[in-house]
Amino acid sequence: MSEVVVPAGWLADRLEDVAIVDVRDAWEFDGIGHVPGAVNVPFESFRASGHEAEGEGGQDGEEGMLPGSDRFAALLGEAGIEREDEIVAYDDTHGVFAARFLVTAQLYGHDPAKLHLLDGDFSSWQLDHETTSDPTDVEPTSYQATPLAEGETPLVDADAVAAAIDSEAVIVDTREEWEFEEGHIPGAVRLDWQELVDDETRGLKTREEIERILDDRGITRDRRIVLYCNTARRISHTYTVLRHLGYGDVAFYEGSLTEWEAEGRPLETGS
Known part of the structure; x- marks a missing residue:
């Protein structure tokens, strides 16, 4: 059975073994609460801004709204995520923003088999599981982000x-x-x-x-x-x-x- 999209129970059984990424705004992460152990990487932080996206693509001359490999690596490093980590991402918008995070990670070389979307977004976790507003202790890493080479990437022009x-x-x-x-x-x-x-x-x-x-x-x-x-x-x-x-x-x-x-x-x- 595929583990690309996973239920809250799957995550509950693996809380200590996966990196959990909450892509909601910081005020939601802090004020409403989050999955224990989650780190906050807000959606706008891994999207190219309007002026970056005009004409030649995102930062570093990359396509569309991609943030640029250096910026994405810095974000994940600050969040304490390693290149080998299993990642579960969630939002509160049916998964569309979290999915964007996961695709971005894949395009920068994270193993897609280690990328998971929480089915039912944050509300599915809230139904049966504990949430917290406590900050998550993070030890920064040196995350390496490298755009996939032609022939490996799903990107097309x-x-x-x-x-x-x-x-x-x-x-x-x-x-x-x-x-x-x-x-x-x-x-x-x-x-x-x-x-x-x-x-x-x-x-x-x-x-x-x-x-x-x-x-x-x-x-x-x-x-x-x-x-x-x-x-x-x-x-x-x-x-x-x-x-x-x-x-x-x-x-x-x-x-x-x-x-x-x-x-x-x-x-x-x-x-």
Whole structure:
């Protein structure tokens, strides 16, 4: 069984053995409480700022909203995380921000088999487990972050996406319906990332429900899947879910529609 997305009970059994990353704002981490032993790495801290993301990509000339390897290494080092650690990340927004953290870690060389998303976000932990507002003692490390080499990374650029339009690949737009209708990459199918989430539990829908939704859109394991949204946040969740389900050929368009439009590439409108 996949351990990409894990329940609160799985984490409870491993509290002493994993690094736990809370990506909520600092005031939530301190004021509302957090999982015991968690460290706070707020979402905005591992995203390129607006001016960094314009034109040539994020810090260090990297793509889209990636923060840059030096900045990400410093963040994880300050949080006391080692390159060999098992990491469980959570937020309070159905996992979309935590998934972005995990994808970023993978893109900078952390072993994806050691990256886990807490199913049902922080609320699933609160239901049955103790929380704390006590600060977590951290011993800084010298974390090494190295962007994955070509051939190892799931990242693709706009040219690769354009080539996928006339191939057997499925280009998947993970935004809301109104956004899709205003303009999308030609040939894309729409899969709002939230369609895979149960609003009541805040976690993933059952595997059977998710498989049915994916099959209905033609998003099947025998085809290459190319994901995009606006700024690569929402596709992080869908990418994580597809990894959880065992999809092997999933491409991640970090530049997403922000870059696609900035380059003057064609759009389709309507549903």
